[in-house]
Amino acid sequence: RCTPKTLEHYAYTAGSFIAWLDEQGISYVEEITPARIRAYLITLQDRNLKDTTQHAHARGIKAWLNWLVREGDLDTSPMAKVSMPRLAKRVPPPFTSKEVQALLAHCDRKTTIGARNYAIILTLLGTGLTASELVSLRVGDMDVRLGLVTLLGKG
Numbered sequence: 001r002c003t004p005k006t007l008e009h010y011a012y013t014a015g016s017f018i019a020w021l022d023e024q025g026i027s028y029v030e031e032i033t034p035a036r037i038r039a040y041l042i043t044l045q046d047r048n049l050k051d052t053t054q055h056a057h058a059r060g061i062k063a064w065l066n067w068l069v070r071e072g073d074l075d076t077s078p079m080a081k082v083s084m085p086r087l088a089k090r091v092p093p094p095f096t097s098k099e100v101q102a103l104l105a106h107c108d109r110k111t112t113i114g115a116r117n118y119a120i121i122l123t124l125l126g127t128g129l130t131a132s133e134l135v136s137l138r139v140g141d142m143d144v145r146l147g148l149v150t151l152l153g154k155g
Contacts, residue, residue, distance in 0.1 A: 013060025029073055034081040037061060041085060054085040100125065 020040050044054045065077040103121050108114035133151055141150045
């Protein structure tokens with residue numbers, strides 16, 4: 001029950017790990033140990049990949065190993081004993097008033113598309129929604145009478 005994007009992410013991250021395991025001569029899932037997972041994560045560090053990329057790979061590996069446990073191919077996940085890569089805390093800087101005005105100035109509100117784009121920009125700025133959350137909204141998610149929108153994000 002994953003989105004196509006999530007499945008693509010798992011295929012790439014777990015697939016990269018599986019290819020690395022193959023290079024190491026590891027052919028059976030029972031041979032995957034916490035030490036081997038850590039060694040792989042260190043190779044990602046050594047390649048100077050961003051912390052978010054390293055974390056994404058670890059998430060994909062974790063999901064794959066948890067799936068193997070659910071399928072009965074492993075008793076427990078070796079990832080349970082591996083710490084996830086640390087992520088730096090990042091807070092994007094807010095747009096300046098000048099930047100907001102520049103964004104809105106590109107919207108010709110006399111056209112349907114321009115008015116739509118203007119509304120999209122104001123909605124994103126005013127709510128903190130991500131672009132993907134905004135795109136997933138449907139008419140039924142809005143209660144115009146109460147001025148509320150129901151958003152179902154992750155979880």
